[in-house]
Amino acid sequence: MMGMVDRDEVEFALGPFAVTYEREVAIDFSMAVDSDTQKIVMVRPGLENDMGGFLKPFTSQVWLLLLLSVICSVAALVFLVWAEGKIFGTNPKYIGSKASMWVLQTLTQENTEWLPEGDGGRVVITTWLFASLIFMSSYSGILTAMLTIPKVTIPIDSLSDLVSQTKLPWRLEAGAMIQPYLQYSDDEIHRKGFYLMSGTTPDCWTSRQAIADGQYAVICDQTSIKKVISWDFSTTGKCHTYIGREAVYSNIMMSIAFRRNSSYLPKANKLISILRNTGIFAKWLHNEIGNTTQCLKPPTSDRQEGIEALGLDAFYGLIFLLVGGWIISLLAFLCEYLICYKLKTEPDTPLDE
Known part of the structure; x- marks a missing residue:
């Protein structure tokens, strides 16, 4: 025009x-x-449902610091239990596996029966229990809010x-x-x-x-x-x-x-x-x-009033994480089986207790 x-x-x-x-x-x-x-x-x-929605309550920097905290806590716990065992002659066994499982179990709010015998290790445990309690309480609260009021x-x-x-x-x-x-x-x-x-x-x-x-x-x-x-x-x-x-x-x-x-x-x-x-x-x-x-x-x-039911697609991320855990556990089992089989076929090689 x-x-x-x-x-x-x-x-x-x-x-x-x-x-x-x-x-x-x-x-x-x-x-x-x-x-x-x-x-x-x-x-x-x-x-829109996000496959990685269960990771959204914290930023990548927070998750990275959490991973570093887990590694440092396990390392500190292993070192203190080992050192105290040398000093007091207790000679604890499987320190690494026990410490790692204890840190992960307490992080996910699970019960654990193992405790170090020395005071140094128990101080590390007390500190980690307090830190993991705050972290998991914050995570569960933020995740609940995100599911209740989706963004x-x-x-x-x-x-x-x-x-x-x-x-x-x-x-x-x-x-x-x-x-x-x-x-x-x-x-x-x-x-x-x-x-x-x-x-x-x-x-x-x-x-x-x-x-x-x-x-x-x-x-x-x-x-x-x-x-x-x-x-x-x-x-x-x-x-x-x-x-x-x-x-x-x-x-x-x-x-x-x-x-x-x-x-x-x-x-x-x-x-x-x-x-x-x-x-x-x-x-x-x-x-x-x-x-x-x-x-x-x-x-x-x-957003509609009330609570909306979550569909299957909202849990795809967790399902993939679960399947990934199954696959890793299967691979770990196969590695253990092969190592055990190899040690059994070599009688001159002593088995560690």
Whole structure:
């Protein structure tokens, strides 16, 4: 439509259109009808089960420190029990295996019967019991809270998030000002937004079903996005779309495009002024996109009331961990069997007690 106005094929085009310097050189614009913002609209993020969810209560640094604590506690316990055995002549056996099993059992809140005889080893045990109690209490509490109130991960909230992922393609509106803005920007992230796009679309309204189905995201004006959201909620009663929080381009003046020196421009400015000052335009816009309140809330508010039953896919991580433990135990058994078989077939080799 902008091209038709520029070629004097039509007197004006309603739009409204974003006012840019390049466009103002070629055509005339009316006074601002409204101001808008370019944002990303995509399929609404939902609750997803994570195979590694049982590891999420703590960061990787905490888990690494826990592993180091287990190793150091076992090493300290073995050394003290061995040293005390040398001093007092008790000669304890299988110190390494007993200490390792004791540390792991107490960490998982299991009962254990073995205790070192010396005071030095018992001091290490007391310290480890206190530390493991705090750790496991914190872990169980955080994990319970995460299962009770699950967190919705929002992978895309800005243009930087959009260009750094590969799962969801995106498109730009054909002929919109956002294309040259991104293409010729000095910012690398903006240029990626143009050169890595999967194509163009006529407008957000045309792509509304594809956006709701998660086929691709679109960068367009917020008013059009709200119109799509209003349509989606009015027709389905659910929210299938989401607006990224960070704007791609802010405070764009939207106006009606006129051919150069059009006699209709002063009359249009007067009419626009009346519609805005009397609140008629704001009321009409609210009626058009008013059914958006529920869907403009964060995705975390989509959680249903009450406790939701967990499906099998929520336990895939634990199942794989269990199966992995079975496989390791089987391999350990085979190694023990082969070693024992080899020692039995060599009578000259003494067996350790």
